[in-house]
Amino acid sequence: MIQVISFYIFAAILLASAAMVIFARNPVHSVLWLIVAFFNAAGLMVLVGAEFIAMLLVIVYVGAVAVLFLFVVMMLDIDFAELRAGFMRNLPLGLLLAIVLVVELILGIGAFRAGAVELGGAIAAATPADKPNIEAMGSLLYTKYVFLFETAGLILLVAMVGAIVLTHRQRKGIFVQDISSQNQRRPQDSVRNVNQPVGQGVEL
Amino acid sequence: MSWFDLGMTERFQTWGMSYEWAWFTATLAGILMISLLLMLSVAMIIYAERKLWAAFALRRGPNVVGPWGVLQSFADGLKVFLQETIIPSASNRGLFLIAPIITFTVALMAWAVIPFNSGAVLADINVGLLYVLAISSLGVYGVVIAGWASNSKYPFFSAMRAAAQMISYEVSIGFILICVVLWAGTFNMLGIIEAQKGHVLGFVNAFGLNPLLFPIAVMFLISAMAETARAPFDLTEAESELVAGYQTEYSSMSFALYWLGEYANVLLMCTLNAVLFWGGYLPPVDWAPLYYVPGIIWLFAKIWIFFFIFAWVKATVPRYRYDQLMRLGWKVFLPISLFWVFLVSGYLMYTGHFA
Numbered sequence: 220m221i222q223v224i225s226f227y228i229f230a231a232i233l234l235a236s237a238a239m240v241i242f243a244r245n246p247v248h249s250v251l252w253l254i255v256a257f258f259n260a261a262g263l264m265v266l267v268g269a270e271f272i273a274m275l276l277v278i279v280y281v282g283a284v285a286v287l288f289l290f291v292v293m294m295l296d297i298d299f300a301e302l303r304a305g306f307m308r309n310l311p312l313g314l315l316l317a318i319v320l321v322v323e324l325i326l327g328i329g330a331f332r333a334g335a336v337e338l339g340g341a342i343a344a345a346t347p348a349d350k351p352n353i354e355a356m357g358s359l360l361y362t363k364y365v366f367l368f369e370t371a372g373l374i375l376l377v378a379m380v381g382a383i384v385l386t387h388r389q390r391k392g393i394f395v396q397d398i399s400s401q402n403q404r405r406p407q408d409s410v411r412n413v414n415q416p417v418g419q420g421v422e423l
Numbered sequence: 424m425s426w427f428d429l430g431m432t433e434r435f436q437t438w439g440m441s442y443e444w445a446w447f448t449a450t451l452a453g454i455l456m457i458s459l460l461l462m463l464s465v466a467m468i469i470y471a472e473r474k475l476w477a478a479f480a481l482r483r484g485p486n487v488v489g490p491w492g493v494l495q496s497f498a499d500g501l502k503v504f505l506q507e508t509i510i511p512s513a514s515n516r517g518l519f520l521i522a523p524i525i526t527f528t529v530a531l532m533a534w535a536v537i538p539f540n541s542g543a544v545l546a547d548i549n550v551g552l553l554y555v556l557a558i559s560s561l562g563v564y565g566v567v568i569a570g571w572a573s574n575s576k577y578p579f580f581s582a583m584r585a586a587a588q589m590i591s592y593e594v595s596i597g598f599i600l601i602c603v604v605l606w607a608g609t610f611n612m613l614g615i616i617e618a619q620k621g622h623v624l625g626f627v628n629a630f631g632l633n634p635l636l637f638p639i640a641v642m643f644l645i646s647a648m649a650e651t652a653r654a655p656f657d658l659t660e661a662e663s664e665l666v667a668g669y670q671t672e673y674s675s676m677s678f679a680l681y682w683l684g685e686y687a688n689v690l691l692m693c694t695l696n697a698v699l700f701w702g703g704y705l706p707p708v709d710w711a712p713l714y715y716v717p718g719i720i721w722l723f724a725k726i727w728i729f730f731f732i733f734a735w736v737k738a739t740v741p742r743y744r745y746d747q748l749m750r751l752g753w754k755v756f757l758p759i760s761l762f763w764v765f766l767v768s769g770y771l772m773y774t775g776h777f778a
Contacts, residue, residue, distance in 0.1 A: 221443070247518075247571060248518075251518070251568070254564070270548065270549060270550050271549075271550055271553070274550045274553035274554060274556075274557050275553075277557035277560075277561075278553065278556055278557045278560055281557070281560070281561065282556075282557060282560025282561065282563075282593065283560070283590060283593075286560075286563060286564075286567070286586050286589075286590060287590075289564075289567055289571075289586070290567075290583070290586050290587075293567070293571050293579075293582070293583075294583075351549040351609075351610075352549060352550070353549065353550065353610060396746070396747070398750075
């Protein structure tokens, strides 16, 4: 009973907030609605017993990705009138995309009704009841799917290096603090005691 | 067992409730017990910290309200409660009011998985540590939304700083926690504490005294200060640059909620230090007579020690500059903690820990 109630609560709030992401006038509000949607998706994951995925969803999407979204969107100075001016021009393309998506959805649901697709070999058994989620997933990821897993990691690494290479630039003429050289500096390097005769200038 | 454990469900069942109702009542009672006592301890800990700062500065501190001034926090709370809530006309009204509620709620949420004694934990879940990480990463939203919704320059700068700072330090905190989890072999908080029993030389109950884990225990303490935006990393409310940071436009109860949330977060970070590296509710050494002292007393003693360190640092260490903060996070802590994951996992593989 409580499962059904919580499923419908999570699902209803998820759909409503997903709709609000599109309908909100203010992009910052859109991002905040997106965060609510992520949260409820995590709740659904917990309901199906995938607590690890749920936590990852919150840590990665809510804790990092959405913060960066918010970071960027908050700093934009958006002119709403100008945004709406392009509406009519983009309408045909938008309609086309919507029609393609609807057709794909119908096709997908129809194909699913016709029966599941057999992809590759036998799928590993469902999570054993005595094993925590993380252990079951780790023992599968690091044995059977280790190459796929490491390829995904490599692709992410290349993307990261690429982003840094594209945006990094060496700026000249700025002062950069060099902490180790500061720490290595000793009084005898920079302070000099002079016994100065009267009436003569100081040699610096 | 103790006065607070999850035997409560069974106890309610013996009073003739069905299992569902007994569970519901027991969970509700647990939530109330934790959050009300937490609020009370936040009030007392603010008083304790002000007394400590006063001692560091050779002052008297609060000494007027009640005996030795112990009721000072309640007087402050009453004063703030009676103030007028001012909402700036240019602000985004809804978000402006929601932001402090988010900070406060999130600060309470993480306490659900903290074990106070063996078995005395509200939610004994497999992914306890990940839950703490997830919840602590939410704390930034209260600050960021406040900064944006205030529609004012200084709060906005503060929000930008808070977002960058929290993301930076979460990365190294994640790697530090991986080292702990590798050694404990579980994400469950109770499991992590039990794994520390007799960990060093067979009788010291602490990961922190393990020579391989001591450096990251220190790094975790520093990262915890940065994560809660405490001095010397309180760039988000640097009064010399940003007036009062993200809470500049706040007054009355909405301001007090930030205050309460901040201290609940500080207490949480002290507790995490105690639980992850210093044995939580276990006595310091694995010696039978020490187990007669209730675990919750050991845990509170450890929390107080870390709170003293937090207050000590805040009273004595000058604030970092922003580029120094970023350098420490990305160029010092991140490489070291990443290398330490490699080191710890290599050591554990070599000694056959996972066999």
